[in-house]
Amino acid sequence: MSLFPTYPRLPITITDGEGTIVRDENNDEYLDFMAGIGVNNLGHRPIMVQRAIEEQMNRVWHVSNLFPIPAQEEAANLLTEHSSMDAVFFCNSGAEANEAAIKLARKHTWKDKIVTFHQSFHGRTFATMAATGQEKVRTGFGQMLEPFEYAVWNDKASVEAAIDENTAACLLEVVQGEGGVRPGDQQFLEYVQAVCNEKGVLLIVDEIQTGIGRTGELFAYQTVGLDPDIITAAKGLGSGFPIGAMLGKEYLKDDFGPGAHGSTFGGNPLSATAAKATLEEILREDFLEEVRAKGTYIKQKLEKIVSDLPAVKEVRGLGLMIGIEWDHEAKPLIEAAREKGLLVLPAGPNVIRLLPPLTVTTEQLDAALAILDEIFHDKKST
C-alpha cells in the first residue's frame, strides 16, 4: 500500500454514516462512540450542515482571504458572542490553531517560553510537538523548538516553578484528552489562572478536543470559570469539514495585523459555512443542557457498571468526554467492544475513551452501556 504507515488501521472500512450509526462494507452496523476522534459532534452528516454546505457548493467554493468572506465573519461572530473572546483567526487544523496561539503569545509579550504539562497533546508540527508533554511524540525529530517547559498536571508548585521572566504563556487542556481524559482540578485551574494573572503570563486554553459543546458548554473553560487570553478550537468545529480557529482577546488584535500571520485555505467559504452551521446547531436552545444531562447519565451508569470491578480505577471526564481507567490494557476491551458493535477509543495504554456524538440518544447510550457492561465483566479475570 502506498501510504506512510503513520496510522495502524482498524480492520473495518466505514462506508456510510448517519447520526451515531456507521456501517462498514459488509453492511455491519456500529455505534460510533469515537466520532472521528471528537469531530462528528453533531453525528454523521447532520442535515443542517449538509444543506448549508450544498448551498455554498452551488455558489463559490474558495476565495482567498484577500476578499471579505461573509460566512467566516458570521462564524467568528457566533464564536465571540458565545465566549469571552473578541477576535478569531481561522486555519485548517488543531495544530495550526495552536501554532497561531504560540506565535501570537510570543509576539504580544516579546517573550519566548511556553509552559505546558506532562501528558498534554497539542499537535504534530514543530511548535506543537515541542509543546506536547509526551516524549513519544517528540523522539526522533532532532532539536525541538525552544523554550518549552512541562509542569506536572494538577500540581500547583510545579507551575509556579516553571514560570520565569521569559515566560510568554501557559498552555493547557481543561481535560487532557490524548493524555488519558484527565480533568484539571478546579482549585488547580484557578491557581494557574491566578499565577498567570499575577506574573503577566498569557493563559492559552487548548479547546481542540474539549470545545464545540463536547464538555457541556461551548468551551470547557466556561464550565470551570477560567478567563483565558487565547483559546484554540478545531475537531468538532466543522462537523468533519476541516477547519481550525484561534480566538483571542481584544488587546491581542493588533499583534496579528496585516502580514503577521496567514493561511490560504483558513476559513474559506466552504469550511466557514460548515463551522457556521455547526455552531448554530450547538448553540440552539437546550442543546448544551442536553449534552450535560447525557454526560451525567452515562457517567453515573458507568460508575454503577464498574462498581464491582476492583481493576477499574476511575470513571472520569466532563460532559460527553469520558475516560474509564483500569489496571489492564485498554486494547483488548476496545476490540471486544468493536466485535459487539461499539466503537470506542483508547487514551493512553489503560484508558477507554468515549466521545459519542453530542446528538446521541438515550437509547443509544443504553445500548453502548449494555455492551460495556458485558465486555468489562467478560474480561474481569484477565
Ligand SMILES: *Cc1c(COP(=O)(O)O)cnc(C)c1O
Ligand atoms: C487533536 C488535538 C490537537 C491536534 O489537532 P490536529 O487537527 O490533529 O492538528 C491538538 N490539541 C488537542 C487537545 C487535540 O485533541
